[in-house]
Amino acid sequence: MTIDWWTLGLQTINVVVLVWLLARFLFRPVSRIIAERQAAAQSALDAAKAAQAEAEAANAQAKSEAAEQASARVAQLSQAQEAAKQESARLLTKAHNEVAALRAQTEAEIAKEREAAQAQMAREAGVLASDIAARLLSRLPDSARLEGFLPGLIEAVRKLPEPTREALLAQGKLALRAARAPSAEETTRIEAQLSEALGGPVTVDTSVDESLLAGLELDAATAVVRNHLRADLDRITAEVTQDD
Amino acid sequence: MDNPLTLEPLFHLGPVPITSPVVISWVLIVSLTLGSILLTRNLSLKPSKTQTVLELFVTTIEAQIQDTMNRAPGPYRALIGTIFLFVLAANWSSLIPGVEPPTAHLETDAALAVVVFAATISFGIAQRGLKGYLATFAEPSWVMIPLNVVEQITRTFSLMVRLFGNVMSGVFVVGIVLSLAGLFVPIPLMALDLLTGTVQAYIFAVLATVFIGAAVGDEPARAPSDPSDKETHQP
Numbered sequence: 001m002t003i004d005w006w007t008l009g010l011q012t013i014n015v016v017v018l019v020w021l022l023a024r025f026l027f028r029p030v031s032r033i034i035a036e037r038q039a040a041a042q043s044a045l046d047a048a049k050a051a052q053a054e055a056e057a058a059n060a061q062a063k064s065e066a067a068e069q070a071s072a073r074v075a076q077l078s079q080a081q082e083a084a085k086q087e088s089a090r091l092l093t094k095a096h097n098e099v100a101a102l103r104a105q106t107e108a109e110i111a112k113e114r115e116a117a118q119a120q121m122a123r124e125a126g127v128l129a130s131d132i133a134a135r136l137l138s139r140l141p142d143s144a145r146l147e148g149f150l151p152g153l154i155e156a157v158r159k160l161p162e163p164t165r166e167a168l169l170a171q172g173k174l175a176l177r178a179a180r181a182p183s184a185e186e187t188t189r190i191e192a193q194l195s196e197a198l199g200g201p202v203t204v205d206t207s208v209d210e211s212l213l214a215g216l217e218l219d220a221a222t223a224v225v226r227n228h229l230r231a232d233l234d235r236i237t238a239e240v241t242q243d244d
Numbered sequence: 245m246d247n248p249l250t251l252e253p254l255f256h257l258g259p260v261p262i263t264s265p266v267v268i269s270w271v272l273i274v275s276l277t278l279g280s281i282l283l284t285r286n287l288s289l290k291p292s293k294t295q296t297v298l299e300l301f302v303t304t305i306e307a308q309i310q311d312t313m314n315r316a317p318g319p320y321r322a323l324i325g326t327i328f329l330f331v332l333a334a335n336w337s338s339l340i341p342g343v344e345p346p347t348a349h350l351e352t353d354a355a356l357a358v359v360v361f362a363a364t365i366s367f368g369i370a371q372r373g374l375k376g377y378l379a380t381f382a383e384p385s386w387v388m389i390p391l392n393v394v395e396q397i398t399r400t401f402s403l404m405v406r407l408f409g410n411v412m413s414g415v416f417v418v419g420i421v422l423s424l425a426g427l428f429v430p431i432p433l434m435a436l437d438l439l440t441g442t443v444q445a446y447i448f449a450v451l452a453t454v455f456i457g458a459a460v461g462d463e464p465a466r467a468p469s470d471p472s473d474k475e476t477h478q479p
Contacts, residue, residue, distance in 0.1 A: 004251045004351050007263045011346070011355030014269045018276065018330055019359075023322030026280035030302045031321065033287040033295070040289055 313457030335441025368459030
Protein backbone atom coordinates (compact mmCIF):
# COMPACT_ATOMS: atom_id res chain seq x y z
CA MET A 1 0.00 0.00 0.00
CA THR A 2 1.33 3.41 -0.93
CA ILE A 3 0.29 6.79 0.29
CA ASP A 4 -0.03 9.69 -2.11
CA TRP A 5 1.30 12.43 0.11
CA TRP A 6 0.19 15.17 -2.25
CA THR A 7 -3.33 13.92 -2.09
CA LEU A 8 -3.06 13.58 1.68
CA GLY A 9 -1.85 17.14 1.97
CA LEU A 10 -4.44 18.51 -0.42
CA GLN A 11 -7.24 16.65 1.33
CA THR A 12 -6.03 17.96 4.67
CA ILE A 13 -6.11 21.46 3.27
CA ASN A 14 -9.51 20.74 1.77
CA VAL A 15 -10.88 19.62 5.14
CA VAL A 16 -9.48 22.67 6.90
CA VAL A 17 -10.86 24.98 4.22
CA LEU A 18 -14.22 23.27 4.39
CA VAL A 19 -14.24 23.66 8.16
CA TRP A 20 -13.65 27.37 7.74
CA LEU A 21 -16.22 27.72 4.95
CA LEU A 22 -18.97 25.87 6.78
CA ALA A 23 -18.18 27.70 9.99
CA ARG A 24 -18.46 30.94 8.04
CA PHE A 25 -21.56 30.19 5.99
CA LEU A 26 -23.46 27.54 7.93
CA PHE A 27 -22.76 27.04 11.60
CA ARG A 28 -22.15 30.61 12.72
CA PRO A 29 -25.22 32.08 10.97
CA VAL A 30 -27.47 29.32 12.26
CA SER A 31 -26.04 29.52 15.77
CA ARG A 32 -26.35 33.29 15.66
CA ILE A 33 -29.98 33.20 14.64
CA ILE A 34 -30.69 30.62 17.35
CA ALA A 35 -28.97 32.85 19.89
CA GLU A 36 -30.90 35.86 18.65
CA ARG A 37 -34.17 33.97 18.96
CA GLN A 38 -33.23 32.87 22.44
CA ALA A 39 -32.32 36.45 23.30
CA ALA A 40 -35.59 37.68 21.80
CA ALA A 41 -37.51 35.05 23.72
CA GLN A 42 -35.65 35.99 26.87
CA SER A 43 -36.32 39.66 26.17
CA ALA A 44 -40.00 38.92 25.61
CA LEU A 45 -40.01 36.87 28.78
CA ASP A 46 -38.33 39.69 30.68
CA ALA A 47 -40.79 42.17 29.20
CA ALA A 48 -43.66 39.90 30.18
CA LYS A 49 -42.26 39.61 33.67
CA ALA A 50 -41.83 43.37 33.84
CA ALA A 51 -45.38 43.85 32.58
CA GLN A 52 -46.59 41.32 35.11
CA ALA A 53 -44.71 43.10 37.87
CA GLU A 54 -46.11 46.42 36.68
CA ALA A 55 -49.61 44.97 36.58
CA GLU A 56 -49.19 43.54 40.05
CA ALA A 57 -47.91 46.90 41.29
CA ALA A 58 -50.86 48.65 39.66
CA ASN A 59 -53.19 46.10 41.17
CA ALA A 60 -51.67 46.62 44.60
CA GLN A 61 -51.95 50.38 44.17
CA ALA A 62 -55.57 50.05 43.08
CA LYS A 63 -56.28 47.90 46.12
CA SER A 64 -54.55 50.43 48.34
CA GLU A 65 -56.54 53.28 46.80
CA ALA A 66 -59.75 51.28 47.14
CA ALA A 67 -58.95 50.66 50.80
CA GLU A 68 -58.20 54.35 51.31
CA GLN A 69 -61.43 55.31 49.59
CA ALA A 70 -63.35 52.82 51.68
CA SER A 71 -61.74 54.21 54.82
CA ALA A 72 -62.50 57.76 53.73
CA ARG A 73 -66.08 56.77 52.93
CA VAL A 74 -66.46 55.22 56.36
CA ALA A 75 -65.00 58.35 57.95
CA GLN A 76 -67.28 60.61 55.92
CA LEU A 77 -70.25 58.41 56.75
CA SER A 78 -69.38 58.51 60.43
CA GLN A 79 -68.92 62.27 60.24
CA ALA A 80 -72.22 62.67 58.44
CA GLN A 81 -73.95 60.46 61.00
CA GLU A 82 -72.48 62.50 63.82
CA ALA A 83 -73.54 65.74 62.13
CA ALA A 84 -77.01 64.33 61.52
CA LYS A 85 -77.22 63.26 65.14
CA GLN A 86 -76.19 66.72 66.32
CA GLU A 87 -78.61 68.37 63.90
CA SER A 88 -81.36 66.02 65.02
CA ALA A 89 -80.64 66.81 68.66
CA ARG A 90 -80.62 70.51 67.87
CA LEU A 91 -83.90 70.31 65.95
CA LEU A 92 -85.42 68.19 68.71
CA THR A 93 -84.37 70.69 71.35
CA LYS A 94 -85.67 73.53 69.23
CA ALA A 95 -88.95 71.70 68.72
CA HIS A 96 -89.20 71.02 72.43
CA ASN A 97 -88.56 74.65 73.19
CA GLU A 98 -91.09 75.76 70.60
CA VAL A 99 -93.64 73.30 71.90
CA ALA A 100 -92.97 74.43 75.46
CA ALA A 101 -93.29 78.06 74.42
CA LEU A 102 -96.44 77.31 72.46
CA ARG A 103 -97.80 75.33 75.34
CA ALA A 104 -97.01 78.15 77.78
CA GLN A 105 -98.55 80.65 75.41
CA THR A 106 -101.59 78.45 74.97
CA GLU A 107 -101.88 77.90 78.70
CA ALA A 108 -101.57 81.64 79.24
CA GLU A 109 -104.25 82.28 76.66
CA ILE A 110 -106.44 79.58 78.19
CA ALA A 111 -105.91 81.10 81.65
CA LYS A 112 -106.66 84.50 80.28
CA GLU A 113 -109.77 83.26 78.55
CA ARG A 114 -110.76 81.40 81.67
CA GLU A 115 -110.30 84.54 83.73
CA ALA A 116 -112.30 86.49 81.20
CA ALA A 117 -114.99 83.84 81.28
CA GLN A 118 -115.00 83.86 85.04
CA ALA A 119 -115.19 87.63 85.08
CA GLN A 120 -118.02 87.45 82.59
CA MET A 121 -119.70 84.81 84.71
CA ALA A 122 -119.17 86.97 87.79
CA ARG A 123 -120.66 89.91 86.03
CA GLU A 124 -123.56 87.86 84.85
CA ALA A 125 -123.88 86.40 88.34
CA GLY A 126 -123.84 89.95 89.75
CA VAL A 127 -126.54 90.98 87.33
CA LEU A 128 -128.45 87.85 88.16
CA ALA A 129 -128.01 88.49 91.86
CA SER A 130 -129.13 92.08 91.35
CA ASP A 131 -132.20 90.90 89.56
CA ILE A 132 -132.91 88.36 92.27
CA ALA A 133 -132.28 90.89 95.01
CA ALA A 134 -134.46 93.45 93.23
CA ARG A 135 -137.26 90.97 92.93
CA LEU A 136 -136.87 89.92 96.53
CA LEU A 137 -136.72 93.55 97.73
CA SER A 138 -139.86 94.30 95.82
CA ARG A 139 -141.67 92.06 98.30
CA LEU A 140 -140.36 94.11 101.24
CA PRO A 141 -141.89 97.46 102.31
CA ASP A 142 -140.19 100.55 100.80
CA SER A 143 -139.15 101.80 104.27
CA ALA A 144 -136.90 98.76 104.56
CA ARG A 145 -134.96 99.84 101.45
CA LEU A 146 -133.70 102.98 103.27
CA GLU A 147 -134.19 102.74 107.00
CA GLY A 148 -132.72 99.29 107.18
CA PHE A 149 -129.46 100.61 105.81
CA LEU A 150 -129.32 103.97 107.65
CA PRO A 151 -127.78 102.65 110.93
CA GLY A 152 -125.01 100.99 109.00
CA LEU A 153 -124.31 104.26 107.10
CA ILE A 154 -124.18 106.24 110.35
CA GLU A 155 -121.90 103.70 111.91
CA ALA A 156 -119.55 103.88 108.94
CA VAL A 157 -119.48 107.68 109.15
CA ARG A 158 -118.64 107.44 112.83
CA LYS A 159 -115.70 105.24 111.99
CA LEU A 160 -114.28 107.72 109.48
CA PRO A 161 -111.05 109.44 110.47
CA GLU A 162 -111.49 112.68 112.26
CA PRO A 163 -110.06 114.87 109.49
CA THR A 164 -112.44 113.28 107.04
CA ARG A 165 -115.38 113.78 109.27
CA GLU A 166 -114.33 117.40 109.86
CA ALA A 167 -114.07 117.89 106.10
CA LEU A 168 -117.56 116.45 105.71
CA LEU A 169 -118.80 118.68 108.42
CA ALA A 170 -117.14 121.69 106.86
CA GLN A 171 -118.79 120.83 103.55
CA GLY A 172 -122.21 121.29 105.20
CA LYS A 173 -124.33 119.91 102.43
CA LEU A 174 -123.60 116.35 101.53
CA ALA A 175 -124.64 114.53 98.36
CA LEU A 176 -126.67 111.47 99.19
CA ARG A 177 -127.71 108.81 96.71
CA ALA A 178 -130.68 106.65 97.69
CA ALA A 179 -132.31 103.56 96.19
CA ARG A 180 -135.59 105.49 96.21
CA ALA A 181 -136.60 109.02 96.93
CA PRO A 182 -136.81 109.41 100.70
CA SER A 183 -139.78 111.07 102.22
CA ALA A 184 -139.36 114.40 104.03
CA GLU A 185 -139.53 112.62 107.33
CA GLU A 186 -136.90 110.17 106.28
CA THR A 187 -134.72 113.02 105.00
CA THR A 188 -135.00 114.80 108.32
CA ARG A 189 -134.10 111.69 110.22
CA ILE A 190 -131.09 111.06 107.96
CA GLU A 191 -129.83 114.63 108.43
CA ALA A 192 -130.32 114.40 112.17
CA GLN A 193 -128.36 111.20 112.54
CA LEU A 194 -125.56 112.45 110.22
CA SER A 195 -125.30 115.71 112.18
CA GLU A 196 -125.05 113.71 115.36
CA ALA A 197 -122.42 111.41 113.88
CA LEU A 198 -120.33 114.30 112.49
CA GLY A 199 -120.77 116.43 115.51
CA GLY A 200 -122.32 119.35 113.66
CA PRO A 201 -125.29 120.30 111.53
CA VAL A 202 -125.26 119.05 107.96
CA THR A 203 -127.85 118.75 105.25
CA VAL A 204 -128.19 116.28 102.44
CA ASP A 205 -128.87 116.68 98.76
CA THR A 206 -130.64 113.49 97.93
CA SER A 207 -130.64 111.89 94.47
CA VAL A 208 -132.32 108.65 93.42
CA ASP A 209 -130.21 105.81 92.04
CA GLU A 210 -132.25 102.62 91.62
CA SER A 211 -129.12 100.68 90.76
CA LEU A 212 -128.33 100.73 94.48
CA LEU A 213 -131.33 98.35 94.92
CA ALA A 214 -131.53 99.24 98.59
CA GLY A 215 -129.52 101.50 100.87
CA LEU A 216 -127.66 104.78 100.81
CA GLU A 217 -124.42 106.21 99.58
CA LEU A 218 -122.81 109.33 100.93
CA ASP A 219 -120.82 110.93 98.20
CA ALA A 220 -118.60 113.78 99.41
CA ALA A 221 -115.51 115.43 97.99
CA THR A 222 -113.11 113.71 100.41
CA ALA A 223 -114.91 110.45 101.11
CA VAL A 224 -117.53 108.05 99.82
CA VAL A 225 -119.49 106.03 102.37
CA ARG A 226 -121.55 103.21 100.93
CA ASN A 227 -124.11 101.09 102.63
CA HIS A 228 -126.36 99.63 99.98
CA LEU A 229 -127.13 96.31 98.47
CA ARG A 230 -125.35 97.05 95.24
CA ALA A 231 -122.04 97.58 97.04
CA ASP A 232 -122.57 94.34 98.97
CA LEU A 233 -123.27 92.44 95.79
CA ASP A 234 -120.20 93.95 94.13
CA ARG A 235 -118.04 93.02 97.07
CA ILE A 236 -119.39 89.48 97.17
CA THR A 237 -118.87 89.15 93.44
CA ALA A 238 -115.29 90.38 93.79
CA GLU A 239 -114.62 87.94 96.62
CA VAL A 240 -116.12 85.05 94.68
CA THR A 241 -114.03 85.98 91.67
CA GLN A 242 -110.85 86.14 93.75
CA ASP A 243 -111.63 82.79 95.34
CA ASP A 244 -111.85 81.15 91.93
CA MET B 245 -12.21 -0.95 -11.79
CA ASP B 246 -9.29 0.97 -10.32
CA ASN B 247 -7.40 -0.30 -7.37
CA PRO B 248 -8.44 1.84 -4.46
CA LEU B 249 -5.04 1.48 -2.94
CA THR B 250 -3.42 3.33 -5.83
CA LEU B 251 -4.20 6.78 -7.18
CA GLU B 252 -3.58 7.97 -10.67
CA PRO B 253 -3.41 11.75 -11.11
CA LEU B 254 -6.10 13.25 -13.30
CA PHE B 255 -3.93 16.25 -14.09
CA HIS B 256 -1.13 18.28 -12.61
CA LEU B 257 -1.08 21.78 -11.23
CA GLY B 258 2.59 22.45 -11.64
CA PRO B 259 4.36 19.79 -9.73
CA VAL B 260 1.23 18.87 -7.79
CA PRO B 261 -0.66 15.86 -9.07
CA ILE B 262 -4.37 16.24 -8.73
CA THR B 263 -6.19 12.98 -8.10
CA SER B 264 -9.88 12.14 -8.28
CA PRO B 265 -10.50 12.27 -4.50
CA VAL B 266 -9.19 15.82 -4.47
CA VAL B 267 -11.38 16.86 -7.36
CA ILE B 268 -14.45 15.19 -5.88
CA SER B 269 -13.63 16.81 -2.55
CA TRP B 270 -13.46 20.18 -4.29
CA VAL B 271 -16.85 19.53 -5.82
CA LEU B 272 -18.22 18.55 -2.44
CA ILE B 273 -16.70 21.62 -0.82
CA VAL B 274 -18.22 23.89 -3.42
CA SER B 275 -21.54 22.12 -3.20
CA LEU B 276 -21.66 22.24 0.60
CA THR B 277 -20.57 25.86 0.66
CA LEU B 278 -23.04 26.98 -1.98
CA GLY B 279 -25.78 24.93 -0.31
CA SER B 280 -24.95 26.57 3.03
CA ILE B 281 -25.02 30.03 1.49
CA LEU B 282 -28.33 29.34 -0.20
CA LEU B 283 -29.89 27.85 2.91
CA THR B 284 -28.67 30.54 5.31
CA ARG B 285 -29.27 33.63 3.19
CA ASN B 286 -32.77 34.26 4.55
CA LEU B 287 -32.50 33.35 8.19
CA SER B 288 -35.01 35.09 10.41
CA LEU B 289 -36.33 34.93 13.93
CA LYS B 290 -39.49 33.38 12.53
CA PRO B 291 -37.99 30.28 10.91
CA SER B 292 -39.13 28.61 7.72
CA LYS B 293 -39.28 24.83 7.35
CA THR B 294 -35.80 24.78 5.82
CA GLN B 295 -34.42 26.96 8.58
CA THR B 296 -36.08 24.76 11.15
CA VAL B 297 -34.31 21.70 9.68
CA LEU B 298 -31.01 23.58 9.66
CA GLU B 299 -31.47 24.67 13.27
CA LEU B 300 -32.45 21.15 14.22
CA PHE B 301 -29.27 19.83 12.59
CA VAL B 302 -27.04 22.39 14.33
CA THR B 303 -28.68 22.02 17.71
CA THR B 304 -28.45 18.23 17.43
CA ILE B 305 -24.72 18.46 16.82
CA GLU B 306 -24.38 20.89 19.71
CA ALA B 307 -26.35 18.58 21.97
CA GLN B 308 -24.16 15.67 20.93
CA ILE B 309 -21.02 17.67 21.70
CA GLN B 310 -22.46 18.87 25.00
CA ASP B 311 -23.45 15.38 26.07
CA THR B 312 -20.16 13.83 25.01
CA MET B 313 -17.69 16.48 26.14
CA ASN B 314 -19.69 18.01 28.97
CA ARG B 315 -18.56 21.35 27.64
CA ALA B 316 -20.01 24.31 25.82
CA PRO B 317 -20.18 23.23 22.15
CA GLY B 318 -19.31 26.60 20.63
CA PRO B 319 -15.58 26.11 19.87
CA TYR B 320 -16.06 22.56 18.51
CA ARG B 321 -19.30 22.96 16.61
CA ALA B 322 -17.79 23.85 13.23
CA LEU B 323 -15.13 21.14 13.26
CA ILE B 324 -17.38 18.28 14.37
CA GLY B 325 -20.24 19.40 12.16
CA THR B 326 -18.00 19.79 9.14
CA ILE B 327 -16.42 16.37 9.63
CA PHE B 328 -19.86 14.78 9.86
CA LEU B 329 -21.16 16.62 6.79
CA PHE B 330 -18.08 16.01 4.70
CA VAL B 331 -17.82 12.31 5.54
CA LEU B 332 -21.53 11.86 4.97
CA ALA B 333 -21.43 13.71 1.64
CA ALA B 334 -18.31 11.83 0.57
CA ASN B 335 -19.82 8.46 1.49
CA TRP B 336 -23.08 9.24 -0.29
CA SER B 337 -21.29 10.47 -3.41
CA SER B 338 -20.95 6.82 -4.40
CA LEU B 339 -24.61 7.00 -5.46
CA ILE B 340 -23.59 9.15 -8.41
CA PRO B 341 -22.61 6.91 -11.28
CA GLY B 342 -18.95 7.03 -12.08
CA VAL B 343 -18.05 8.79 -8.86
CA GLU B 344 -15.86 7.04 -6.37
CA PRO B 345 -16.22 8.40 -2.85
CA PRO B 346 -13.11 10.21 -1.59
CA THR B 347 -13.37 8.34 1.70
CA ALA B 348 -12.81 5.09 -0.20
CA HIS B 349 -9.19 6.27 -0.56
CA LEU B 350 -6.83 6.14 2.35
CA GLU B 351 -5.45 9.64 1.79
CA THR B 352 -8.80 11.31 2.45
CA ASP B 353 -9.42 9.27 5.61
CA ALA B 354 -5.86 9.95 6.69
CA ALA B 355 -6.36 13.66 6.08
CA LEU B 356 -9.51 13.59 8.25
CA ALA B 357 -7.67 11.66 10.96
CA VAL B 358 -4.77 14.09 10.80
CA VAL B 359 -7.14 17.01 11.21
CA VAL B 360 -8.76 15.33 14.22
CA PHE B 361 -5.33 14.51 15.66
CA ALA B 362 -4.16 18.07 15.25
CA ALA B 363 -7.41 19.44 16.65
CA THR B 364 -7.11 17.13 19.67
CA ILE B 365 -3.64 18.41 20.42
CA SER B 366 -4.43 22.06 19.75
CA PHE B 367 -7.66 22.07 21.78
CA GLY B 368 -5.95 20.18 24.60
CA ILE B 369 -3.07 22.65 24.73
CA ALA B 370 -5.42 25.62 24.39
CA GLN B 371 -7.53 24.36 27.25
CA ARG B 372 -4.94 22.95 29.61
CA GLY B 373 -1.76 24.64 28.47
CA LEU B 374 1.20 22.72 27.08
CA LYS B 375 2.31 21.47 30.47
CA GLY B 376 -1.16 20.51 31.54
CA TYR B 377 -1.81 18.73 28.28
CA LEU B 378 1.43 16.78 28.48
CA ALA B 379 0.59 15.93 32.07
CA THR B 380 -2.47 14.07 30.85
CA PHE B 381 -0.17 11.47 29.33
CA ALA B 382 1.00 10.61 32.86
CA GLU B 383 -2.50 9.79 34.02
CA PRO B 384 -3.29 7.82 36.02
CA SER B 385 0.44 7.11 36.52
CA TRP B 386 3.70 7.97 34.78
CA VAL B 387 3.99 4.30 33.93
CA MET B 388 1.17 4.86 31.46
CA ILE B 389 3.08 7.48 29.45
CA PRO B 390 4.26 5.07 26.69
CA LEU B 391 0.84 3.49 26.44
CA ASN B 392 -0.90 6.86 26.27
CA VAL B 393 1.49 8.05 23.54
CA VAL B 394 0.89 4.88 21.56
CA GLU B 395 -2.84 5.25 22.16
CA GLN B 396 -2.79 8.71 20.61
CA ILE B 397 -1.31 7.26 17.44
CA THR B 398 -3.23 4.04 17.29
CA ARG B 399 -6.63 5.56 17.89
CA THR B 400 -5.97 8.05 15.11
CA PHE B 401 -4.86 5.22 12.90
CA SER B 402 -7.93 3.17 13.83
CA LEU B 403 -10.10 6.18 13.06
CA MET B 404 -8.60 6.34 9.62
CA VAL B 405 -8.64 2.63 8.89
CA ARG B 406 -12.21 2.10 10.17
CA LEU B 407 -13.63 4.63 7.77
CA PHE B 408 -11.43 3.55 4.91
CA GLY B 409 -12.24 -0.15 5.39
CA ASN B 410 -15.98 0.30 5.61
CA VAL B 411 -16.32 2.62 2.64
CA MET B 412 -13.75 0.89 0.48
CA SER B 413 -15.30 -2.51 1.15
CA GLY B 414 -18.73 -1.19 0.21
CA VAL B 415 -17.37 0.18 -3.03
CA PHE B 416 -15.61 -3.08 -3.75
CA VAL B 417 -18.69 -5.19 -3.02
CA VAL B 418 -20.90 -3.03 -5.19
CA GLY B 419 -18.34 -3.12 -8.01
CA ILE B 420 -17.90 -6.89 -7.81
CA VAL B 421 -21.65 -7.57 -7.70
CA LEU B 422 -22.20 -5.13 -10.52
CA SER B 423 -19.63 -6.83 -12.67
CA LEU B 424 -21.04 -10.27 -11.93
CA ALA B 425 -24.84 -9.85 -11.68
CA GLY B 426 -26.08 -6.93 -13.69
CA LEU B 427 -27.40 -3.45 -13.55
CA PHE B 428 -30.03 -3.48 -10.80
CA VAL B 429 -28.74 -6.21 -8.51
CA PRO B 430 -26.36 -3.97 -6.53
CA ILE B 431 -29.17 -1.58 -5.56
CA PRO B 432 -29.82 -3.20 -2.16
CA LEU B 433 -26.11 -3.12 -1.51
CA MET B 434 -26.03 0.56 -2.45
CA ALA B 435 -28.85 1.20 -0.02
CA LEU B 436 -26.83 -0.62 2.58
CA ASP B 437 -23.92 1.63 1.65
CA LEU B 438 -26.11 4.65 2.41
CA LEU B 439 -26.77 3.32 5.89
CA THR B 440 -23.17 2.35 6.33
CA GLY B 441 -21.99 5.74 5.14
CA THR B 442 -24.32 7.49 7.57
CA VAL B 443 -23.25 5.31 10.47
CA GLN B 444 -19.59 5.79 9.62
CA ALA B 445 -19.98 9.54 9.41
CA TYR B 446 -21.68 9.55 12.80
CA ILE B 447 -19.04 7.25 14.29
CA PHE B 448 -16.20 9.35 12.91
CA ALA B 449 -17.73 12.57 14.26
CA VAL B 450 -18.52 11.06 17.64
CA LEU B 451 -15.04 9.56 17.99
CA ALA B 452 -13.51 12.90 17.06
CA THR B 453 -15.66 14.49 19.75
CA VAL B 454 -14.61 11.89 22.28
CA PHE B 455 -10.94 12.36 21.48
CA ILE B 456 -11.11 16.11 21.70
CA GLY B 457 -13.20 15.89 24.86
CA ALA B 458 -10.63 13.62 26.46
CA ALA B 459 -7.92 16.11 25.56
CA VAL B 460 -9.69 19.18 26.98
CA GLY B 461 -11.21 17.42 30.02
CA ASP B 462 -14.44 18.30 31.81
CA GLU B 463 -15.58 21.88 32.05
CA PRO B 464 -15.70 23.35 35.53
CA ALA B 465 -19.20 24.26 36.69
CA ARG B 466 -20.12 27.84 35.79
CA ALA B 467 -23.13 29.93 35.00
CA PRO B 468 -23.82 30.12 31.27
CA SER B 469 -23.17 33.59 29.91
CA ASP B 470 -22.95 33.14 26.15
CA PRO B 471 -26.27 32.01 24.63
CA SER B 472 -24.38 30.00 22.06
CA ASP B 473 -22.66 28.13 24.86
CA LYS B 474 -25.89 27.16 26.60
CA GLU B 475 -26.81 23.54 26.71
CA THR B 476 -29.27 22.57 24.05
CA HIS B 477 -31.44 19.47 24.13
CA GLN B 478 -33.28 17.95 21.27
CA PRO B 479 -35.79 15.17 21.51
